[in-house]
Amino acid sequence: MNAAPLLEIDNLRLSIRTDEGVAQVLDHVQLRLERGRILGVVGESGCGKSTLVKAILGILPTATTIESGRIVFDGEDLLRLSERELAGRIRGSRIGFIPQDPYLALNPVFRIGTQLLAVMRWHAPLPAAGPRSGAALMRHHRARLLDILRRVQLPDPEDVLERYPHQFSGGQRQRLMIAGAIACSPRLVIADEPTTALDVTTQLQILKLLKSLADELGISMLFVSHDFGVVAQLCDEITVMYAGQTVESGPVDTVLAAPQHPYTRALLACHPERSAALTGIPGLVPSPLRPPPGCRFAPRCGHAIAACARRAPAFSAGGPRHLVNCRLVEAASEAAP
Amino acid sequence: MLRFVLRRVLLAIPSLFGLLVLTFFLIRVVPADPAAALAGENATPSQIAEIRRQYGLDRPLYVQFAVYCAQVARFDFGESAYSHRPVALDISQRLPATLELTVTALVLAIVLGIPLGTVAAVHHNRWPDILLRVLSVGGVAIAAFWFAIELQMIFAMGLDWLPLRGRLSTDLAAPSTVTGFYLIDSLLAGRFDLFVDAARHLVLPAVTLSLGGLATIARFTRAGVLETLQKDFVSYERAQGVPARALIWKFVLKNSVVASITQIGLLFGGLIAGAVVVETIFDWPGIGFYTVQAILTADYKVMLAVTLLIGVIYTAVNILVDLVHGLIDPRLREQL
Amino acid sequence: MLVARKFAADRPALLGLAVVLAVVLVAMFAPLIAPYPQDVSVSHLLLRLKPPSWAHPFGTDYLGRDIFSRVILGARGALLIAVMVVGLAMLTGVPLGLIGGYYRGVAAEAIMRVTDVFLAVPQLILALALAQLMTPSLTSAMLALTLTYWPFFTRIVYAETRRLKSSLFIDALRCIGASGPRILFLHILPNCVSSIIVRATIGMGFAILVAAVLGFLGMGATPPDPDWGLAISESRQYLPDAWWFSTFPGLAIFLTVLGFNLLGDGLRDIVDPRLRRSR
Numbered sequence: 001m002n003a004a005p006l007l008e009i010d011n012l013r014l015s016i017r018t019d020e021g022v023a024q025v026l027d028h029v030q031l032r033l034e035r036g037r038i039l040g041v042v043g044e045s046g047c048g049k050s051t052l053v054k055a056i057l058g059i060l061p062t063a064t065t066i067e068s069g070r071i072v073f074d075g076e077d078l079l080r081l082s083e084r085e086l087a088g089r090i091r092g093s094r095i096g097f098i099p100q101d102p103y104l105a106l107n108p109v110f111r112i113g114t115q116l117l118a119v120m121r122w123h124a125p126l127p128a129a130g131p132r133s134g135a136a137l138m139r140h141h142r143a144r145l146l147d148i149l150r151r152v153q154l155p156d157p158e159d160v161l162e163r164y165p166h167q168f169s170g171g172q173r174q175r176l177m178i179a180g181a182i183a184c185s186p187r188l189v190i191a192d193e194p195t196t197a198l199d200v201t202t203q204l205q206i207l208k209l210l211k212s213l214a215d216e217l218g219i220s221m222l223f224v225s226h227d228f229g230v231v232a233q234l235c236d237e238i239t240v241m242y243a244g245q246t247v248e249s250g251p252v253d254t255v256l257a258a259p260q261h262p263y264t265r266a267l268l269a270c271h272p273e274r275s276a277a278l279t280g281i282p283g284l285v286p287s288p289l290r291p292p293p294g295c296r297f298a299p300r301c302g303h304a305i306a307a308c309a310r311r312a313p314a315f316s317a318g319g320p321r322h323l324v325n326c327r328l329v330e331a332a333s334e335a336a337p
Numbered sequence: 338m339l340r341f342v343l344r345r346v347l348l349a350i351p352s353l354f355g356l357l358v359l360t361f362f363l364i365r366v367v368p369a370d371p372a373a374a375l376a377g378e379n380a381t382p383s384q385i386a387e388i389r390r391q392y393g394l395d396r397p398l399y400v401q402f403a404v405y406c407a408q409v410a411r412f413d414f415g416e417s418a419y420s421h422r423p424v425a426l427d428i429s430q431r432l433p434a435t436l437e438l439t440v441t442a443l444v445l446a447i448v449l450g451i452p453l454g455t456v457a458a459v460h461h462n463r464w465p466d467i468l469l470r471v472l473s474v475g476g477v478a479i480a481a482f483w484f485a486i487e488l489q490m491i492f493a494m495g496l497d498w499l500p501l502r503g504r505l506s507t508d509l510a511a512p513s514t515v516t517g518f519y520l521i522d523s524l525l526a527g528r529f530d531l532f533v534d535a536a537r538h539l540v541l542p543a544v545t546l547s548l549g550g551l552a553t554i555a556r557f558t559r560a561g562v563l564e565t566l567q568k569d570f571v572s573y574e575r576a577q578g579v580p581a582r583a584l585i586w587k588f589v590l591k592n593s594v595v596a597s598i599t600q601i602g603l604l605f606g607g608l609i610a611g612a613v614v615v616e617t618i619f620d621w622p623g624i625g626f627y628t629v630q631a632i633l634t635a636d637y638k639v640m641l642a643v644t645l646l647i648g649v650i651y652t653a654v655n656i657l658v659d660l661v662h663g664l665i666d667p668r669l670r671e672q673l
Numbered sequence: 674m675l676v677a678r679k680f681a682a683d684r685p686a687l688l689g690l691a692v693v694l695a696v697v698l699v700a701m702f703a704p705l706i707a708p709y710p711q712d713v714s715v716s717h718l719l720l721r722l723k724p725p726s727w728a729h730p731f732g733t734d735y736l737g738r739d740i741f742s743r744v745i746l747g748a749r750g751a752l753l754i755a756v757m758v759v760g761l762a763m764l765t766g767v768p769l770g771l772i773g774g775y776y777r778g779v780a781a782e783a784i785m786r787v788t789d790v791f792l793a794v795p796q797l798i799l800a801l802a803l804a805q806l807m808t809p810s811l812t813s814a815m816l817a818l819t820l821t822y823w824p825f826f827t828r829i830v831y832a833e834t835r836r837l838k839s840s841l842f843i844d845a846l847r848c849i850g851a852s853g854p855r856i857l858f859l860h861i862l863p864n865c866v867s868s869i870i871v872r873a874t875i876g877m878g879f880a881i882l883v884a885a886v887l888g889f890l891g892m893g894a895t896p897p898d899p900d901w902g903l904a905i906s907e908s909r910q911y912l913p914d915a916w917w918f919s920t921f922p923g924l925a926i927f928l929t930v931l932g933f934n935l936l937g938d939g940l941r942d943i944v945d946p947r948l949r950r951s952r
Contacts, residue, residue: 057576083581092578099576104569109591109666118588119577164667180577359790470685474938478878478930480885483905483923486912494913610797614886629890632801640802 004075006188006220007033007056012069014055023288025051027244027296029069030315030323033188033237038214038221040235040252042228044267046285048244049224050100053192055079056222057097058086074187092123096181096219098191102173106165113161116145116180123184145183152179152209171202175209182213189214190222195230207234228271232256240264243286243296249315250322260324262301295327303328341663349652356648360641361405414642419634424642428624432646433517434504435616435623439608441543446550447601451594453551454558458593459585461563469555476552481611485545485618492541500538502620509534542619546611550604557600561593568592591665598665602658609647686939692932700748707742714897722915732917735907740917743899744925750900751881751929754815758880759873761819766826767869771857773827774834785831791824800883804892811900814893818880829872833865867944871937878933885926901926 009031015024026048033039043049054060056071058078071078078090091097099105107115120141131137142161149157152175165173174194181189191210195203211234214221225231231238232252239249240261248261259265266281283300286292292299298308307327314330315323372389380388389395396404408414414424457469493501504519505511512522512531520539523531565571566589574584612625624643631639680686704710717737725732731740773784791799800817807813837843838861846856887893888902896903901922908918 059572059576087575087578087580090578091576097573097576099569099573101569105573107570107574107588107592108668110588115574115588118579118583119574122580123578166668474685474934475927475931478882478927478934480882480902480923480926480930482886482889482902483919483926486905486909486919487923490913490916490919606795610795613797613801617890628798629801632798 003035005032006035006074007031007222008070008072009052009056010070010072012052012055012071013067014051014060014069015065015067016051016061017063017065018289021289024291025244025288026055027291028314029241029244029246030325031239031246031249033220033222035187035220036218037236038211038223038234040231040238041222041224041241042226042231042238043241044226044285046243046288047241048288049226049241050192052241053097053190053222053224056190057091057095058083088122092119092186093125093184094187096184096186096189098174098177098181098189098194100193101197102170102177103165103197105177106173108165110164111161112163112165112176113142113145116161116176116183117141119180120145120183125185145179148179148183149176151213152176154179170198171205174198174202174206178206178209178213182217182219185217186219188220188222190224192224193226194223195225195227203230210234228256228268240267243291244288245296245325246315247297247325248323254322260322260329261297261326262303262328263297295325307331342660345656345659345663349656352652353649356645356652357406357409358402360645360648361402409645415638417631417636417639419630419636419639424639427627427639428642428646431622431624431627434621435612435625437518437520438539438542438546438615438621438623439605439612441539442546442608442611443550443601443604445543445547446554446604449547450551450554451558451590451597454555454560454597455562455585455590455593457555458559458562458566466559469559473552473556473559476548479548481545481548482614482618484548485541485615488541488545489618499540502618504535504538504621505531506534506538542615542621545618546608546615549607549611550601553600553604554597557597558593561596562589565589565592595662595666598658598661602655605651605654609650680939680943683939683942685935686942689932689935689937689939692928693936696748696752696929696932699745700752703746703749707739707745709739709742710746712738712742713746713899722911722918724915725917731921732915734904734918735911735915740904740921743904744901744921747899747901747904747922747925748929750811750894750898751884751926754811754818754884755877755880755933757815758818758822758884759876761815762822762876763826763869763873765819766823767830767862767865769823770827770830770865771834771861774831775838775853775857775861784827788824788827788831791821792828796821796879797883797886800887801890801892804887809892809895811894811898814884814887817887817892818883821883822876822880825872825876826869829868830865833868834861837861837864867940871941871944874933874937874940878930878937881926881930881933 009029012026012029013024014026015022017023029048029052031039031041031052041049041052051060055066056073056078058081066079069079073090074094078086081090106112117138121138124141124144126132126137127140131140145161146157149160154160154172154175160176168176174197177194181191194210195206198206207230210221210223213219223231223235235252237250238252238255240247240255240263242263248255248259248264255264256268259268263281270279270281272278281300286296286299292309294307294309295301295304298304301308305327315325372385372394394401412425414428416422417424417427420427453469457466460466489501492499500506509531512519512526512528515522515525519535520532523529523535562585571584571589574588579588609625612623613629614625615621616623616625617629624646627639628643630636631643699706715738717733720729720733720737721735723729723733723737729739729741731744734740734743769784769788773781773788775781800814800821803817803820804813807816834857843856843860846860851860884893885900885902885905888898888900889906891903891906894900894903896907904922905919908915908922911918
């Protein structure tokens with residue numbers, strides 16, 4: 001397909017000032033999400049997935065410095081927009097967000113209706129014909145919200161609007177988050193580990209719901225997770241991250257069946273379903289305060305060569321639409337015709 | 338919600354009863370000769386005997402307590418040794434003055450303190466925040482009586498913008514009493530000139546009285562807002578594109594004021610104490626000054642009545658604080 | 674030490690410390706610093722109510738006495754009251770809090786009920802009532818204030834003791850046979866020390882303020898004491914012309930209390946990490 005990607009992250013590097021020094025949290029991150037697709041971003045805790053999400057939404061902590069790179073969404077570099085522009089044009093209206101912990105994400109002292117309608121008031125699309133402002137518009141939004149609540153399979157939506165967050169179960173809250181994310185008909189929905197806080201059965205239901213909504217509404221989704229299994233079920237494409245770098249990306253079936261980056265391979269090999277013995281990857285994830293030069297996995301990689309520690313590798317083709325960030329693969333593909 | 342209110346009010350009854358018992362003990366049991374204490378310093382032996390008979394002090398303790406409770410129910414607190422008028426009458430005339438002053442000071446403290454604290458928290462570590470922190474520490478450190486005197490000097494004597502003392506100019510008569518609050522009664526009587534005069538007299542005393550409370554409320558609001566800003570739902574609402582103004586002043590603020598509301602309850606004690614000083618300096622005819630007089634002249638009956646009164650007001654304020662808490666945070670309604 | 678470094682980074686706290694030290698020094702060397710130390714008692718009626726000048730930076734009062742000297746000399750009384758009040762309140766309040774928090778039984782309960790009653794009454798009113806029972810003097814003001822303030826120490830020590838009582842190391846100590854008093858004074862008390870210090874510092878400011886009010890109302894210091902509160906009370910009838918008479922003693926009270934409060938806040942920020950402002 002030749003259409004421009006909906007979201008493209010190009011060579012993003014950012015650091016955060018902490019009490020212990022400057023942490024190079026993201027390094028040369030590359031990411032590409034095509035329209036109408038679901039992209040999974042996978043990695044261990046601390047690999048920078050959440051920071052990446054915050055960078056896209058523009059809600060990074062104040063002590064952050066964007067050192068280089070662009071985040072191009074629908075033709076615009078989000079990093080160049082002001083807070084006001086982000087709040088006014090992008091967040092809620094064109095990018096929806098499903099947070100990791102739905103309990104902490106809801107304001108405990110306001111009713112659900114009040115919270116969700118507050119966002120819709122600013123960002124929900126106006127009806128083609130009909131009220132443009134005031135109480136009549138709010139009634140229109142409210143009717144639409146009830147509809148959306150039904151679509152996310154929450155029973156008795158009228159009652160839901162009147163209740164408070166603490167009166168719902170975990171699964172119900174996550175459905176509320178999903179409703180909140182799609183309420184304003186965004187082009188892109190970013191889901192930050194939305195199933196992590198749920199039990200397995202509920203997880204399955206939520207995943208099914210997300211998939212059906214994505215298909216029905218034609219929404220593109222960025223799905224962040226540490227769980228390959230979940231990503232395998234839901235996503236079309238996958239990008240693997242390690243210690244702030246993107247190491248591999250491609251169609252989910254290809255990457256999971258034939259991973260080319262040593263880290264992806266090692267990680268998949270650890271999965272209990274793939275190997276009889278419980279194995280791990282020797283060594284520890286490097287601290288972002290003192291990152292290794294070049295490829296950050298090199299110190300733990302069994303196949304590292306001298307070139308790995310020199311400048312950070314770039315993506316090279318490991319197959320059709322399958323990109324790998326590794327000197328070895330680069331060398332191999334250069335050698336091959 | 339109604340059940341919550343009822344439950345809270347019912348819970349207050351034991352503490353009010355405890356207050357009755359406590360005051361009873363203080364005046365009947367503690368002094369060596371309660372009759373003499375009640376009669377006052379200059380009472381003659383026959384007056385003391387009369388008091389003894391009247392209050393049933395030669396009867397068993399539980400009978401005395403019953404008599405006492407009956408007296409309280411009738412608002413019969415005896416006669417003030419100083420003014421020679423029924424204590425209940427004195428108090429009923431003076432209480433509205435103090436309430437008008439205290440309520441105004443409280444409103445000032447809240448209406449100014451909460452926004453100031455919020456602004457300081459939002460501009461954390463920048464100049465509005467630093468300025469507020471200095472002011473709030475300073476506000477608590479200022480001696481109210483000195484501040485009152487300086488204000489009088491500058492605004493009343495020096496600039497002549499505001500009156501020096503009292504509730505009304507001496508050539509004006511008070512509006513006919515409906516609530517005892519001059520601000521309300523004057524409007525009810527259609528006398529706008531009285532309203533303005535009463536308001537002008539209220540300014541300096543109310544500002545003086547509100548200072549400590551303003552500083553404390555601003556401080557606690559600031560702490561509450563800072564803490565709320567760390568919470569996840571704030572960053573979620575921001576990610577959803579809720580504009581900054583609505584975010585702070587509606588969604589963050591409601592979560593942040595709980596601690597301040599508690600402070601308001603505690604503040605009340607400070608306001609009563611402050612009223613004593615402020616009334617003395619501004620010749621404000623309220624119960625604060627009345628109490629000081631009673632203390633200085635060892636007028637026990639007055640002291641007793643005032644103690645009961647303050648206890649009741651305190652309990653009422655605490656109930657109110659709990660109710661407001663329940664209104665703000667729905668999770669609390671189910672706990673109680 | 675990390676604590677010292679954190680404290681040094683907190684500018685208001687440093688300011689508070691500087692002010693407190695300054696006041697302490699002034700109080701200690703008052704007779705040497707004051708240009709007219711004899712003005713504690715001597716009057717100069719020819720010099721009544723003179724405005725500030727080089728000879729009298731703060732002007733003179735209604736008896737012609739140099740206000741600058743009297744303010745300096747008044748620092749002694751103020752600090753003396755503060756130290757005595759806080760010290761005595763600590764000596765009574767802390768042990769009561771330890772006992773109330775550690776032991777069960779009627780005595781402990783009674784202590785805490787009494788503490789609650791004292792805390793329920795507004796401090797100033799209580800102090801006034803108590804001071805009234807004795808003849809007005811600095812000593813009676815001191816006693817009244819002490820009786821007003823001890824519950825604050827009792828309450829925080831009680832809370833700390835209750836909290837620590839159920840911790841593991843106390844259980845361990847009891848298992849090896851440590852006696853109650855030993856546990857209280859050697860093990861629990863040291864853990865309360867930082868809260869006590871914070872409370873004491875803020876208490877100094879409180880004591881000076883309330884002592885000033887008592888002095889103003891005539892319940893504390895008596896003439897010719899150079900008490901700051903008393904000076905303000907004496908000044909009232911000469912205002913607004915002799916504005917310096919009330920303003921400078923009042924400023925002295927303000928600065929001193931401010932200093933103690935800033936210092937106390939700074940200490941509290943170190944002691945209670947939850948309230949740290951660095952986040």
